[in-house]
Amino acid sequence: MQVRSIIQDFAHLFFPHVCAGCGTDAISLHTPVCARCIHRLPLTNFHFYANNPVEKYFWGRIPVCSATALCHFTGGSLVQQLLHQLKYKGNKDLGHLLGRMMGITLNESQRFSDIDVLVPLPLFAARQRKRGYNQSALICNGTGAVMNLPVNADAVLRLSATETQTRKNRVDRWKNMEGKFEVANPAALAGRHVLLIDDVITTGATLEACGQEILQIPGVKLSIATLAYTV
Numbered sequence: 001m002q003v004r005s006i007i008q009d010f011a012h013l014f015f016p017h018v019c020a021g022c023g024t025d026a027i028s029l030h031t032p033v034c035a036r037c038i039h040r041l042p043l044t045n046f047h048f049y050a051n052n053p054v055e056k057y058f059w060g061r062i063p064v065c066s067a068t069a070l071c072h073f074t075g076g077s078l079v080q081q082l083l084h085q086l087k088y089k090g091n092k093d094l095g096h097l098l099g100r101m102m103g104i105t106l107n108e109s110q111r112f113s114d115i116d117v118l119v120p121l122p123l124f125a126a127r128q129r130k131r132g133y134n135q136s137a138l139i140c141n142g143t144g145a146v147m148n149l150p151v152n153a154d155a156v157l158r159l160s161a162t163e164t165q166t167r168k169n170r171v172d173r174w175k176n177m178e179g180k181f182e183v184a185n186p187a188a189l190a191g192r193h194v195l196l197i198d199d200v201i202t203t204g205a206t207l208e209a210c211g212q213e214i215l216q217i218p219g220v221k222l223s224i225a226t227l228a229y230t231v
Contacts, residue, residue, distance in 0.1 A: 066224075104146055
């Protein structure tokens, strides 16, 4: 054990392992986030409550059985830093960790107890090749591992990239997303309760458009979970 510790300490000098949230190097090699940052996460606890703010996002838009987000999101926050590390800095382990945390919270609630399959919000293929991964799929894999549920990352395709939604009104947001998704394998989801997973809800238009396509499948029920919800 002493030799292994010396080797790890030596390797740390040349390949420092730091917390994705605060940058401290006082962190286990087996986790991307320190215990202090995990404790600081602004959890919503929405998974316990019907008619929570995430569910209200979709009222009158798509019929969602249950919806939740793990954390509140504000500009310049720890959550924004973690999402930036996940999406743009290649921190894949972070996606898996946060996905597992979300899975733990969903297991605490009876409102998600009848989920059959998890589906990550797809990225356009060219964008995924450029980034090297789909961050929603990483989250989804972590959540599925904790909930002991299958993940189907191929059932839904994103047909084209989209421009930012933040400066558009609701109608323009929907037009920007119209026709952007296609269910590639309806039989894989037919008659099942699908949990659609993404990293953050901002306008909700992307999840709405993808959810609309999934709900065209016979017998499907839809729920939604994300890591973060914009306050």
